[in-house]
Amino acid sequence: MKFIGIDGCKDGWFCVSLDVDESWSFGVVPNAQLLAEMVSHASSVLIDIPIGLLDTGTDERRCDKQGRKLLGPKRCSSVFPAQATSYDAAQQVNRDANGRGLSQQSWNIVPKIREIDNLLLSQTPLQGVVRECHPELCFWALNGRQAMQYNKKKEQGKQERLSILEKYFAPCHQLVAQAASQYLRRQLAYDDIIDAMVCAVTAKHGYNNYTTVPATPERDVHGLAMEMVYWLPE
Secondary structure, eight states: OEEEEEEEETTEEEEEEEETTSOEEEEEEOSHHHHHHHHTTOSEEEEESOOSOOSSSSOOOHHHHHHHHHHHHHHGGGSOOTTOSSHHHHHHHHHHHHSOOOOHHHHTTHHHHHHHHHHHHHOGGGBTTEEEBOHHHHHHHHTTSOOOSSOTTSHHHHHHHHHHHTTTOTTHHHHHHHHHHHSOTTTOOHHHHHHHHHHHHHHHHHTTOOEEEEEEEEEOTTOOEEEEEEOOOO
16 A cells, blocks of 8 residues: 655756655656556545635635634635636735745645646546645644644754654654755755655545545536645544
């Protein structure tokens, strides 16, 4: 059985694969088509990207609203307003939700949203295998329902998240070091590596025991579930 966590990076998609025998691997996949080939035999794949979009209106997905509420004031801004159709609209949605604007970098993930949405609609067997999660929500769950204290791009935030990951995946420091030495920072950032790892850890430990936000997910007009999944350790 294979469990994969995926996060977008500047060169495409950074993927961490964990097996039941504790072996692991990682790599960057440049596009969704090659990503589909890689995940085709996985038991579960969790990806940090919005899946399923509302077709009309200006309201947000329930999973985005509830994810922000769970994360609280410190980390709620990390939940991207997936329904906005322009950068200005996204800025306004974010201000309405948490009083803050939205960075251009966050808005730049929109093409990746479309890429994965199109992939799941064209390759329906992947629906239900490839599911949306949010790294900060995964860390919140692994940390006893407490949001991270520090920004993930700061050294304190990096170490805070690794200290949680090593409880469930002891080689996490080794994986970060190897990935960081293999790719330039303009290709792959440290937080991309850590985000993909927590997605993979959640996929492995939470398999068949995920919690979803909301508890009963909505579906978009194409039938894709609009949800975020995470795992609560007992």
